[in-house]
Amino acid sequence: MSDHSSSCDIAIIGGGVIGVATALELARRGRSVTLLERDRVGYGCSFGNCGWLTPSLARPLASPGQARKALPWLLDPESPFYIKPRLSPSLASWLLGFVLAGRSPERFRRGVAALVELSNWTVDAWEDLALRSPIHFGYARHGLLAVFESQKSLDAGVKLARLSEPMGVPFEVFTPEQVRQHEPIVTGPQVGAIHYPRDAHCEPEKAVFALADEARRAGVTILEGAEVLSADLDADSVRTLRTTRGLLRPRQVVLAVGAWSGSLGRAFRLRIPMLGAKGYAILMPHGPIRPRGSILLAERKIGINPHDHVLRLAGTLELVGEDLSVNLRRVQAIAKGAAGMLEMADPSEHVQVWRGLRPCTPDGMPMIGRAGGYQNLWVSTGHQMTGLKTGPGSGLLLAQLMCGEKPTFDPAPFRAERYARRI
Ligand SMILES: Cc1cc2nc3c(=O)[nH]c(=O)nc-3n(C[C@H](O)[C@H](O)[C@H](O)COP(=O)(O)OP(=O)(O)OC[C@H]3O[C@@H](n4cnc5c(N)ncnc54)[C@H](O)[C@@H]3O)c2cc1C
Numbered sequence: 001m002s003d004h005s006s007s008c009d010i011a012i013i014g015g016g017v018i019g020v021a022t023a024l025e026l027a028r029r030g031r032s033v034t035l036l037e038r039d040r041v042g043y044g045c046s047f048g049n050c051g052w053l054t055p056s057l058a059r060p061l062a063s064p065g066q067a068r069k070a071l072p073w074l075l076d077p078e079s080p081f082y083i084k085p086r087l088s089p090s091l092a093s094w095l096l097g098f099v100l101a102g103r104s105p106e107r108f109r110r111g112v113a114a115l116v117e118l119s120n121w122t123v124d125a126w127e128d129l130a131l132r133s134p135i136h137f138g139y140a141r142h143g144l145l146a147v148f149e150s151q152k153s154l155d156a157g158v159k160l161a162r163l164s165e166p167m168g169v170p171f172e173v174f175t176p177e178q179v180r181q182h183e184p185i186v187t188g189p190q191v192g193a194i195h196y197p198r199d200a201h202c203e204p205e206k207a208v209f210a211l212a213d214e215a216r217r218a219g220v221t222i223l224e225g226a227e228v229l230s231a232d233l234d235a236d237s238v239r240t241l242r243t244t245r246g247l248l249r250p251r252q253v254v255l256a257v258g259a260w261s262g263s264l265g266r267a268f269r270l271r272i273p274m275l276g277a278k279g280y281a282i283l284m285p286h287g288p289i290r291p292r293g294s295i296l297l298a299e300r301k302i303g304i305n306p307h308d309h310v311l312r313l314a315g316t317l318e319l320v321g322e323d324l325s326v327n328l329r330r331v332q333a334i335a336k337g338a339a340g341m342l343e344m345a346d347p348s349e350h351v352q353v354w355r356g357l358r359p360c361t362p363d364g365m366p367m368i369g370r371a372g373g374y375q376n377l378w379v380s381t382g383h384q385m386t387g388l389k390t391g392p393g394s395g396l397l398l399a400q401l402m403c404g405e406k407p408t409f410d411p412a413p414f415r416a417e418r419y420a421r422r423i
Pocket of ligand 1: 013227315383
């Protein structure tokens with residue numbers, strides 16, 4: 001693209017795992033695709049997340065009882081779930097939607113079923129990519145061990161695990177002794193664990209680079225440093241995108257900008273209730289004992305992912321919108337929380353800190369489909385804690401919808417129009 005306008009078949013806005021996966025699936029169907037990323041591909045929330053490919057944890061954010069459990073945490077700046085107190089009508093309306101969505105166990109069950117299906121397909125897709133990609137992204141299916149410190153939480157975890165089990169997510173319950181044998185790094189007090197043997201993990205940023213490499217080979221044009229600033233609209237369609245790299249006249253547009261969907265959505269006259277939920281990851285050297293697979297410290301909500309050369313610790317969920325500032329107190333709370341349970345290196349030795357914004361809708365389900373009131377505007381966003389584990393499946397679903405194919409997954413639970421409607 002130059003300083004004069006150019007046309008293309010499909011423009012995808014946003015180069016995170018969701019935009020890249022969608023671009024790849026569209027290119028595989030012979031479509032000419034230009035992906036516009038304002039920064040560099042894969043450097044948004046998809047960069048430093050925990051790297052878990054865990055259908056066992058593919059669940060809507062809003063779940064029955066979640067709001068009640070989270071309330072005592074809300075004002076504690078070191079808790080795993082935090083909202084900075086502020087007067088904001090959009091935050092209040094988001095929270096109301098979240099509380100209401102979490103009240104229906106049936107709705108939650110449907111959400112779990114839809115996300116597990118998408119996630120199972122996605123993990124297989126990552127495994128295929130790992131076999132053929134020249135970019136090594138540390139894919140391994142070594143399972144996930146969710147460790148519990150209280151019997152009540154373990155019982156609740158087993159109840160949740162039973163929900164996903166019939167969808168191909170097997171699990172076994174470990175006694176404290178089995179936990180110590182399976183993962184000797186776990187030395188803190190615990191009452192047992194749930195082991196999910198089929199879960200996988202990878203290095204997230206390299207996984208997205210591998211996907212982007214595959215997309216380029218399939219013919220996708222990736223433009224970095226191309227920020228979409230505004231759009232010219234007709235009655236029912238997007239006509240032109242105005243970007244920092246010129247004008248683009250695509251026949252179809254996909255909005256895949258994660259936590260920025262609310263602000264950029266306004267350029268398309270959409271009022272998407274998207275909230276960024278900030279989380280942190282710490283990369284630190286391995287200690288004397290290496291975990292064999294992923295570990296979740298269930299009550300502390302800390303995820304541990306063992307890479308070849310470093311240990312990744314990730315956690316906290318702070319509803320902040322688009323604020324990317326780093327709160328060191330919360331970073332230290334993750335390190336301290338992990339050190340209380342694991343035999344690991346001195347957490348003050350950490351080498352890297354990363355933060356990202358999980359894109360969260362009030363009902364905690366992704367939005368994948370056509371935007372209401374538009375012929376040619378599509379949306380794929382709101383993947384909250386599941387973007388990596390459902391990204392390629394989400395790309396497949398949207399590409400199938402856009403190309404008029406029978407979708408592999410039921411699109412109803414992901415209907416974008418429930419929030420994305422032209423005003
Ligand atoms: C601490 C943490 C741990 C996590 N762990 C996991 C995990 O283990 N497994 C898992 O599945 N998920 C995990 N997640 C969630 C996962 O990271 C997200 O769901 C996923 O990255 C969202 O992808 P995305 O493509 O929608 O957004 P992003 O990766 O944020 O991509 C959006 C892109 O849009 C670009 N953009 C924005 N505005 C514009 C514009 N105007 N023009 C052009 N480009 C624009 C941005 O620069 C960005 O690159 C975690 C998240 C966090 C924070």
